[in-house]
Amino acid sequence: MFEITMLGTSAAVPTPHRNLSSIAVRKDGDVYLLDCGEGTQRQMMKYGVSYMKVKAIFISHLHLDHWLGMLGLIETMNLNGRQEQLTVYAPAGLSDFAGKRQFVKFVELKEGALADFGEFSVSAFATKHSPHSFGFSFQEKERRRFYEEKAHAAGVRGQLFSKIMKEGELKIGGKKVLLKNITYLQPGKKLVYTSDTAPCAAVAKAAKGADLLIHEATFTDEHEAEAKEANHSTAAQAAQTAKKAGAKKLLLTHISGRYRDAAPLAEEAKKHFANVSVAEDGMKLEI
Amino acid sequence: MFEITMLGTSAAVPTPHRNLSSIAVRKDGDVYLLDCGEGTQRQMMKYGVSYMKVKAIFISHLHLDHWLGMLGLIETMNLNGRQEQLTVYAPAGLSDFAGKRQFVKFVELKEGALADFGEFSVSAFATKHSPHSFGFSFQEKERRRFYEEKAHAAGVRGQLFSKIMKEGELKIGGKKVLLKNITYLQPGKKLVYTSDTAPCAAVAKAAKGADLLIHEATFTDEHEAEAKEANHSTAAQAAQTAKKAGAKKLLLTHISGRYRDAAPLAEEAKKHFANVSVAEDGMKLEI
Numbered sequence: 001m002f003e004i005t006m007l008g009t010s011a012a013v014p015t016p017h018r019n020l021s022s023i024a025v026r027k028d029g030d031v032y033l034l035d036c037g038e039g040t041q042r043q044m045m046k047y048g049v050s051y052m053k054v055k056a057i058f059i060s061h062l063h064l065d066h067w068l069g070m071l072g073l074i075e076t077m078n079l080n081g082r083q084e085q086l087t088v089y090a091p092a093g094l095s096d097f098a099g100k101r102q103f104v105k106f107v108e109l110k111e112g113a114l115a116d117f118g119e120f121s122v123s124a125f126a127t128k129h130s131p132h133s134f135g136f137s138f139q140e141k142e143r144r145r146f147y148e149e150k151a152h153a154a155g156v157r158g159q160l161f162s163k164i165m166k167e168g169e170l171k172i173g174g175k176k177v178l179l180k181n182i183t184y185l186q187p188g189k190k191l192v193y194t195s196d197t198a199p200c201a202a203v204a205k206a207a208k209g210a211d212l213l214i215h216e217a218t219f220t221d222e223h224e225a226e227a228k229e230a231n232h233s234t235a236a237q238a239a240q241t242a243k244k245a246g247a248k249k250l251l252l253t254h255i256s257g258r259y260r261d262a263a264p265l266a267e268e269a270k271k272h273f274a275n276v277s278v279a280e281d282g283m284k285l286e287i
Numbered sequence: 288m289f290e291i292t293m294l295g296t297s298a299a300v301p302t303p304h305r306n307l308s309s310i311a312v313r314k315d316g317d318v319y320l321l322d323c324g325e326g327t328q329r330q331m332m333k334y335g336v337s338y339m340k341v342k343a344i345f346i347s348h349l350h351l352d353h354w355l356g357m358l359g360l361i362e363t364m365n366l367n368g369r370q371e372q373l374t375v376y377a378p379a380g381l382s383d384f385a386g387k388r389q390f391v392k393f394v395e396l397k398e399g400a401l402a403d404f405g406e407f408s409v410s411a412f413a414t415k416h417s418p419h420s421f422g423f424s425f426q427e428k429e430r431r432r433f434y435e436e437k438a439h440a441a442g443v444r445g446q447l448f449s450k451i452m453k454e455g456e457l458k459i460g461g462k463k464v465l466l467k468n469i470t471y472l473q474p475g476k477k478l479v480y481t482s483d484t485a486p487c488a489a490v491a492k493a494a495k496g497a498d499l500l501i502h503e504a505t506f507t508d509e510h511e512a513e514a515k516e517a518n519h520s521t522a523a524q525a526a527q528t529a530k531k532a533g534a535k536k537l538l539l540t541h542i543s544g545r546y547r548d549a550a551p552l553a554e555e556a557k558k559h560f561a562n563v564s565v566a567e568d569g570m571k572l573e574i
Contacts, residue, residue: 012363012366013328013363013366014328014329014332015329015332016329016332016333019329020359038325038326038328038329038355038356038358038359039325039326039329041300041301041325042301042302042303042306042325042326045301045302045303046303064358064359064362065359065362068325068355068358068359069325071325071351071355072307072325072351072352072355075351075352076299076300079299079300
């Protein structure tokens with residue numbers, strides 16, 4: 001399970017209602033940030049996400065509205081005496097900034113597998129943007145779960161659950177019990193975030209079967225030419241990608257400041273993909 | 288007259304209720320920023336201060352909470368196609384950042400007269416802080432005003448007002464009229480901002496007779512030792528300085544995040560100086 005808090009949902013420039021890009025993903029008490037625009041630390045305070053619990057920050061690209069807040073956040077952590085490592089995954093240009101406090105470890109972004117956090121892994125994929133930008137896929141690992149009735153019938157009780165889970169088979173009351181016969185594999189959840197991108201095949205591929213695709217949707221149909229020129233997406237294009245990917249749910253973010261009312265974005269997206277919402281600052285979801 | 292909007296009033300780290308340091312001073316349609324902490328551009332939008340009207344930014348010192356927002360603000364100006372010069376007065380270390388857009392002119396801070404904006408001038412004074420920090424004094428120029436009755440009695444009418452103002456004397460109905468006999472000098476308003484400082488004589492000197500002294504007051508009496516160690520001031524120390532300076536009004540800002548309720552700061556200050564308030568984000572004043 002991933003708990004997602006939308007910390008900032010505005011494109012390029014903040015508005016009184018939307019701060020710049022950042023998403024907090026909570027997993028087992030730790031926090032992972034996807035982008036970290038100016039003002040993110042204050043959004044975290046406002047929406048109850050602990051900045052001391054941040055384990056890693058993923059910065060998609062070098063546009064200032066996606067990373068400036070990282071500097072303030074790192075200073076605040078430093079003032080609070082942070083010792084534990086904070087890992088920053090970001091394009092090369094940020095290493096000078098990211099490396100200036102001792103607790104920060106900088107990892108240069110590249111496509112493919114990026115990090116394994118035990119319960120889940122993170123990979124990066126290149127999107128279509130200028131400057132070069134990355135999206136991120138959070139893939140929870142599959143978990144073996146007991147069929148309660150089958151386990152009970154086989155005599156599995158108390159500590160035998162962890163014992164058979166570890167050993168794969170057990171003798172119970174003279175009978176051999178195989179783990180595979182009393183368990184199943186529960187697939188892990190998949191969360192995909194595009195950050196800035198024009199529509200492209202790489203996103204649809206990375207988002208294949210995602211439980212949640214968080215896709216930028218800077219513009220409505222009316223501004224499709226502008227979206228194309230700036231390597232951004234319209235809400236309809238994001239929805240078409242979600243459909244192509246077979247994603248279960250789509251959340252639109254990185255909304256241009258011109259849309260005080262985001263309803264037109266949702267309406268245009270719904271023509272292509274039913275399970276879609278437009279993000280607001282402070283919105284929380286679980287997958 | 289100066290119109291002041293308190294954009295951010297928190298020390299070091301923002302809180303849900305206070306953003307990081309920044310003050311907007313409006314004069315004749317232009318805006319001047321005193322410090323520019325992270326999130327300032329959004330505070331401007333929230334409190335109705337036009338970021339395109341910013342003519343100059345004064346950065347007191349190189350602590351990140353006093354200048355990071357300048358980078359986001361400059362990028363937003365750039366996205367909006369800004370051409371007019373923006374002057375940044377700041378310590379030397381900021382010149383790389385400040386200089387990266389063509390419309391930005393960087394001026395390195397030094398003590399003394401800094402800029403003349405026609406109706407008023409700005410000077411800087413060194414305060415007691417680490418790293419080296421500056422305070423700023425905005426001094427409106429004195430203006431010559433007519434004694435209405437005397438001018439009327441001397442026969443000054445219509446365009447003669449501007450004519451005698453320009454020439455110093457006029458012949459009206461065969462009589463010589465001297466400007467100095469029908470006018471007086473109205474003193475200009477004086478606004479002084481300390482930014483971060485321990486109590487020091489330089490502040491009291493700079494704030495002499497100020498109509499408004501905006502003084503940092505990071506701590507209450509209880510934390511005086513902590514204030515001293517960090518080269519900050521308590522509310523009582525700020526009030527003592529205002530008294531020593533003979534300032535007319537004192538506004539306390541740069542409040543530690545530990546004070547959700549700022550009343551104790553005001554109470555402690557009032558023991559030394561009556562006309563004192565604690566700033567809140569969005570507070571507007573005129574002097």
